Amino acid sequence: MLVKGAGSSETWVALLPDFAQALAWAPDGHALAVATLAGPVFLLDAERGERLAAAAGHGGGALAVAWSPDGTQLASGGQDGRVQLFDRSGRRQAELEASTGWVTHLAWSPTGECVAAAAGKKLRVWSRAGELVTDVDGYESTITGLFWLPGTEQLVTSCYGGLQFVTIGKPEWVRRLDWKGSILVAKPSPKGRFIATGNQDATVHVWETSSGKDLQMSGYAWKVRELAWCEAAPLLATAGAPSITVWDFGGKGPAGKPPTELSGHEERITDLAFLPGSERLVSVGVDCALRVWQRRGKWKCIRHLEAATPLHRLAVSHDGRRVAASGDDGRLTSWKL
Amino acid sequence: MERNGKTPITVLTGFLGSGKTTLLNRILTEQHGKRIAVIENEFGEIGIDNDLVVNADEEIFEMNNGCICCTVRGDLIRILGNLMRRKSGFDHILIETTGLADPAPVLQTFFVDDEMGEQLRLDALITLVDAKHVALHLDESTECQEQIAFADVILLNKIDLVAAPDVEQLETRIRKMNRFATLHRTERAEIDITKLLDIGAFDLDRALELDPKFLQEDMHEHDPTVTSVGIEVAGELDEAKLHKWIGKLLAERGTDIFRMKGILAVRGKPEPVVFQGVHMLFESQAGKPWGRGLRSSRLVFIGRNLDRAELSAAVRSCS
Structure with missing residues (x-):
């Protein structure tokens, strides 16, 4: 792997064997974990992008990476239907068989005691030692979203047809929120009060978790796969268009309140993330641009950075000081903000 | 071979036993110099000799608005989304449907999903017809009728197993359903692949x-x-x-x-x-x-x- 400076000492570009499908910054900020479609999983030095460790990864392609909350373990998943566990420095500890489906999503429990994997139509949860603790097979369609509901010990999955709630040790869903439509992505608000989904039919759906009451936002240009909740304010940023739409969930919620449109990208936006604890939003798009937006009274674009290729996936470090974005041809760019 | 920089997609339909796997293997083993990815249906029983085979488990997504034209194949969107990101790229993508598939959601996927349309173009829908057994299905099976009706190219296959007058009659019958498709009579799916790939039927x-x-x-x-x-x-x-x-x-x-x-x-x-x-x-x-x-x-x-x-x-x- 070549590492080149790209104009600024605070920026690096890593050339990987293939597209970086998933990115995850280590909680302590020392490294970026990368899942590549070529199969290997890499640990790259956060400062310079140099390769700290490389694992053979997953036959057919690696699709997911996730760090345990304490940063001592890394999990990866891929098209081989397997999950691998590594220590902080990238040494492999275990290989677990999830299913014959692709492992597309991984989520560590808030306590770090177990890691959940969505593999096609199956959900598997293992202890950090690699012992299978939960196994849910009732899915009729591929799982498209996976997270632990903040403040609870429940897992939530999404697929075509709605949301499913899972408790550790139970092989069946403990609750469902049905919705006839194809959910592409699902994310909880920071305290879990709301769950938002982006959908194939160019809508965003939001449930109030406790009551199950829902509302729907439409008018998007395309399918919506880009969602980001803000920690510092009750805001939900969505794309599904060349502009970003920010919904305000404060007060009585977004119904009847016009959302804010953030225009600047020239083509499809591919990923969004708020910087931790701030009202600053990062977006990347097919127009090769990375933009940072800030709300101070009004929204404003405060940074506009260009990469050499269209950008598709984005990861923000836990301290909010670094971002990494994956582009075409295995090109991965990191900026210090 | 790309037009407007978009990778062509050929959809291959036909009932079980019509010769889809034989045709796929024929296309893949021929010396055409194309890098071809195959999305094989979940029941693809015979091994296909190609590195780039992805198994698809048909997932039909109907949209919340209930409109049938918005019915798409969610599995294809996921798999193709993944293929398009790959560095190596492909010259052509073949999608094999199950024997009983309705071709409409496959085609509609490329009309409805913008991301698919950005980088891929539908080239043609090819339907293989088992000359010996199709008569059993033509009247009763909606899927069989649809596969013929949607086709740009029809291969009337296994004609060596049927008497000449019967082939004639069958062809007339198929022609009545779809008079605009190009029809080829084949034995063991033998055909010049330039008649199948990159023909631009959706241009x-x-x-x-x-x-x-x-x-x-x-x-x-x-x-x-x-x-x-x-x-x-x-x-x-x-x-x-x-x-x-x-x-x-x-x-x-x-x-x-x-x-x-x-x-x-x-x-x-x-x-x-x-x-x-x-x-x-x-x-x-x-x-x-x-x-x-x-x-x-x-x-x-x-x-x-x-x-x-x-x-x-x-x-x-x-x-």
Whole structure:
């Protein structure tokens, strides 16, 4: 792997064997974990992008990476239907068989005691030692979203047809929120009060978790796969268009309140993330641009950075000081903000 | 081979035993120098000799609004999304459907999903027909009828297992359902692959090549089975009237109309409007400017419950 400076000492570009499908910054900020479609999983030095460790990864392609909350373990998943566990420095500890489906999503429990994997139509949860603790097979369609509901010990999955709630040790869903439509992505608000989904039919759906009451936002240009909740304010940023739409969930919620449109990208936006604890939003798009937006009274674009290729996936470090974005041809760019 | 930098997609349908796997292996082993990715259906029982085979488990996504034209294949969107990101790229992608698949959601995926349309283009839908056994299914199986009706290319395969007069009869029957597809008779799916790949059947420019001889026919009125109807109307048509009629037709009859394409002579326009549609999904663009000859509109429909007289009168009323 070549590492080149790209104009600024605070920026690096890593050339990987293939597209970086998933990115995850280590909680302590020392490294970026990368899942590549070529199969290997890499640990790259956060400062310079140099390769700290490389694992053979997953036959057919690696699709997911996730760090345990304490940063001592890394999990990866891929098209081989397997999950691998590594220590902080990238040494492999275990290989677990999830299913014959692709492992597309991984989520560590808030306590770090177990890691959940969505593999096609199956959900598997293992202890950090690699012992299978939960196994849910009732899915009729591929799982498209996976997270632990903040403040609870429940897992939530999404697929075509709605949301499913899972408790550790139970092989069946403990609750469902049905919705006839194809959910592409699902994310909880920071305290879990709301769950938002982006959908194939160019809508965003939001449930109030406790009551199950829902509302729907439409008018998007395309399918919506880009969602980001803000920690510092009750805001939900969505794309599904060349502009970003920010919904305000404060007060009585977004119904009847016009959302804010953030225009600047020239083509499809591919990923969004708020910087931790701030009202600053990062977006990347097919127009090769990375933009940072800030709300101070009004929204404003405060940074506009260009990469050499269209950008598709984005990861923000836990301290909010670094971002990494994956582009075409295995090109991965990191900026210090 | 790319047009507009987009990777072509060929969809391969046909009942179990019609020879899909044989044809796939033939395409893949031939020395064509193309890098081909294959998306094989979940029941693909025989190993395919290619590194780039992805197994797809058919997942039909209906949208919340209940519109059938928005029904797409979620599994294909995921798999193709993954393939398109890859550094190596592909010259061609083959999608094999299950024997009982309705081809519409596969085709609609490329019309409805913008991301798919950005980087991929539908090249053609090829249907393999088992000459020996298809007669059993032609009357009863909706899927069998649909696979023939949606096809751009039909391979009447295994003709070596059937007597010549029967092949003749079968071909006539298939022609009545879909007179616009190119039909090849094959044994063991043997065919020159240039007749199958990169033929541009979904290119709007190709609508200009509609053969007028297919438009003259002797079909009786209103046929509940799957048929094809071709209409030619001399002179120019009124744009506003056309717009209104096509909108109404697709809203009311979109379920019955499997495919339509054509070329329209619109009053006041220096070039024809070329169009095509799958069920209710419709796309059009300006064609190459008219020459000096007489202008006429040519439309073809393949579907169920088509009434030639009614369709023809409706087009004429737009003049």
